[in-house]
Amino acid sequence: MSASSIISCMRLLEMSDSQFPVGNFSFSNGLETASYEKIVHDADTLSQYAHAASLQSAYSDGIAAIQAYRAISNDDYDRLLLADKEVILCKMNDEARQMVLRMGKKLAELAVQIMDCSTMQRFLDDIRNERTAGTYPVAQAIAMHCAGISEEEMFTSQQFGVINMILGASLRCVRVSHYDTQKIAYNMAPLIARDYEVVRNLDFEDMRAFVPGMDIMASLHEKGNMRMFMN
Template structure:
């Protein structure tokens, strides 16, 4: 029961790490008319999900394994590696802001363990980026949650971030977004099976259109979201 409660807490959209501030490029896609209804939103959310599944998702699993064995050097290495997959400034900013928020919260949730505290000190000192996937891996390991729970939470968060933003900038209803979330959630286990066997050399995140959307958004005049 405790594990289930922790999983719900870490996956809740109200979990205070700032996901509501970002749209993963959706705002630009909507402004350009590329995403304009439920069907195009589903396609976009799936693309975001796939991009994260085999990059951020893999990093979170690797961080979980490193945190489980208290291998701090590997945690720092993973943290640096995942940032190499982020081609635009806003994606890097998103990961670092959310990661640091979770690191700060982690020191409060796990006061008897120094892993988050040490990592946060290195983030503040500029020794490591402090990415959100790594923070998720550490948090789930310290909470005793398994890799499947971590990956499900990661994918849920990525998809729900886009769908929540869509309610503010795309002509869709809550019924539409919940239907999309339900459908895409059923694909998560397939991604997990592949991602759980991947290493740094296997990771990929090639969805260039999203990096274009992000670069346009950085200079855009209409901005509700950070990216």
């Protein structure tokens, strides 16, 4: 492994870590309500829920992030802003919008402190001046492009973040063990690879986020009785 590979791998691990301070541990992506309503109650139903969330993310946030990453490579900032707009259009409930905006702004604020990235500084200025929404997938694309992380690695990190958020939350509200959650994560790897081979060839008009069960869970969480995670 070359020195440059080690550097990009180290940065990928840093940005994919659950302790990376952007707030993803504060959300459960609707799992808290799904557990409360006994929809997710064991390892099998948790695996199904994590897979559904991964698919929803791949065909919405994943496509937008890939297009934003390529827009940066082509010095096309307007297309990057279009990707940011398309992400918001795919968020069907308030909790999803709050999550993607809060984490996006936090990542942008963090990135300008730890790396020299003029694109991220411009993006953060546009967020603060309300010229763009500032979504997490687009902020991820900017940060990882600036850090020398490849498009494939960025997509992998993004999908890992979605799955890890749910699996981490499950240990607090579903009757599963660490063995269960790690097996689910391990088995998701080939599915993520398969999804990338499809979505890498798609564009904004192909984006979709139709997983109504998850949107209903997130909407119920806004007024629900469970309060371990943000809503």
